Amino acid sequence: MMPSAEYLDRRIETADLKDILQLQHAKLAKQLDYLFARSLFYQDKFRAAGLGRRNYRRLRDLTLFPFTTKEELRDSQATHPPLGKHIACELGDVIRVHSSTGTTGKPSFVGVTRRDARIWTRLTARSFYTQGLRKSDIVIHAAGLTLFVAGLSSKDAIESVGALFVPIGTGASEKALMAIQLLKANSMHCTPSYATYFAEWVRREANLDPAELGLKKLFCGAEPGAGIPAVRAKLQQDWGARVTEGLGNADMAPIIFSECPEQSGMHFNGADYVLAEIIDPESGESLPVEKGATGELVYTSLERECVPLLRFRTRDRVTVLNTSCSCGRTGFKLRCIGRTDDMLILLGVNVFPSAVRDVVSSFHPQTTGQIQIVLDEPGPKVAPPLKVVAEHSASVSNLVELKREIEKKIKATLTVSASVTLVASGTLPRYEMKGQLVRRSYENPGSV
Numbered sequence: 060m061m062p063s064a065e066y067l068d069r070r071i072e073t074a075d076l077k078d079i080l081q082l083q084h085a086k087l088a089k090q091l092d093y094l095f096a097r098s099l100f101y102q103d104k105f106r107a108a109g110l111g112r113r114n115y116r117r118l119r120d121l122t123l124f125p126f127t128t129k130e131e132l133r134d135s136q137a138t139h140p141p142l143g144k145h146i147a148c149e150l151g152d153v154i155r156v157h158s159s160t161g162t163t164g165k166p167s168f169v170g171v172t173r174r175d176a177r178i179w180t181r182l183t184a185r186s187f188y189t190q191g192l193r194k195s196d197i198v199i200h201a202a203g204l205t206l207f208v209a210g211l212s213s214k215d216a217i218e219s220v221g222a223l224f225v226p227i228g229t230g231a232s233e234k235a236l237m238a239i240q241l242l243k244a245n246s247m248h249c250t251p252s253y254a255t256y257f258a259e260w261v262r263r264e265a266n267l268d269p270a271e272l273g274l275k276k277l278f279c280g281a282e283p284g285a286g287i288p289a290v291r292a293k294l295q296q297d298w299g300a301r302v303t304e305g306l307g308n309a310d311m312a313p314i315i316f317s318e319c320p321e322q323s324g325m326h327f328n329g330a331d332y333v334l335a336e337i338i339d340p341e342s343g344e345s346l347p348v349e350k351g352a353t354g355e356l357v358y359t360s361l362e363r364e365c366v367p368l369l370r371f372r373t374r375d376r377v378t379v380l381n382t383s384c385s386c387g388r389t390g391f392k393l394r395c396i397g398r399t400d401d402m403l404i405l406l407g408v409n410v411f412p413s414a415v416r417d418v419v420s421s422f423h424p425q426t427t428g429q430i431q432i433v434l435d436e437p438g439p440k441v442a443p444p445l446k447v448v449a450e451h452s453a454s455v456s457n458l459v460e461l462k463r464e465i466e467k468k469i470k471a472t473l474t475v476s477a478s479v480t481l482v483a484s485g486t487l488p489r490y491e492m493k494g495q496l497v498r499r500s501y502e503n504p505g506s507v
């Protein structure tokens with residue numbers, strides 16, 4: 060089927076909320092039948108919670124069911140290798156595994172059946188299409204290709220739209236530059252950290268202006284950053300390209316939310332395969348999805364064979380920006396603020412490292428946007444002031460004034476006290492995959 064000009068799946072992307080809820084209810088009822096019949100993991104969980112299949116009658120009954128956490132999935136995999144007690148299909152029906160890129164512990168594998176993979180391809184393609192990917196595009200994939208959930212899935216999705224996929228991978232800036240030049244690529248898929256790193260690399264190593272390479276679309280994801288106004292402005296200026304971002308989850312689907320060219324938050328693109336809730340992370344209460352709602356994103360699979368998950372806590376902290384858009388998509392729009400794991404608490408105030416970077420980046424061009432928060436003791440509680448190291452550009456003459464201004468703005472914006480140390484441009488480490496905004500000095504006291 061040929062897509063219409065604006066949407067890959069018009070029927071679902073522009074559906075009324077009422078129709079979506081009806082569809083989700085029908086699919087969830089079937090998914091629960093499947094869990095009760097096939098998932099040993101959920102059979103145990105439901106028994107422990109005293110829940111039977113009869114407890115689900117309408118969509119809002121979902122909130123009666125317990126959450127699933129990443130720790131449970133890890134334990135399940137450890138006690139029931141290779142893929143865990145939570146896989147609900149035959150091992151012989153699994154055609155591929157991915158793993159989450161979590162920084163803690165062993166890799167956590169996620170399997171897909173042929174049908175799961177087909178759904179992932181469609182959902183991921185829909186998300187790229189929402190971001191403006193079209194058949195005529197040539198896309199440099201400068202992100203992970205192997206176990207990374209948005210590697211091979213992006214290949215399948217981008218190819219399915221008919222665009223040209225160029226598998227570069229990570230840590231290969233020379234190859235990426237050559238491919239952009241020789242193939243006249245117009246798009247790139249990467250993390251915002253890499254887009255920042257690569258722009259500097261092109262200037263330094265190739266003595267070229269990245270904005271003159273001809274990239275017009277940057278599809279970013281895998282970490283917050285591209286949606287932060289100051290970071291986005293700098294990336295767009297560096298590359299002369301439109302920057303949009305996507306958000307997914309290794310255990311659920313590669314890209315579930317993505318931004319349309321309006322660039323005003325990521326649309327929920329997956330309502331026919333995933334049910335998204337926003338909860339209060341402390342009380343666990345499900346919040347109404349309306350403008351301004353802030354909380355943790357929770358996913359429920361609606362049509363999954365290998366790893367169907369019910370109320371899976373993502374630890375992604377999000378804010379709903381809007382529930383309508385001039386592009387005509389009806390999926391609500393959000394921005395991801397950061398991971399609950401990254402959150403710091405100063406005198407009871409929650410602070411995400413990405414928000415600190417946002418404030419510092421807003422001083423561009425006086426700052427480069429590179430920052431590091433230094434923790435002398437394990438978080439999340441931090442004794443004020445928050446220690447922030449930030450790079451200034453060579454042209455700044457009054458460093459004392461700049462330091463004072465940044466500290467003032469952090470206080471005004473984030474309501475916490477910070478102590479800013481300014482260092483010369485190029486001092487802080489660059490990351491080719493995901494950025495590290497926090498340095499734990501207590502882990503390696505000698506290092507800088």
Ligand SMILES: [Zn+2]
Nearest residue numbers: 319321384386
């Ligand atoms: Zn839109």
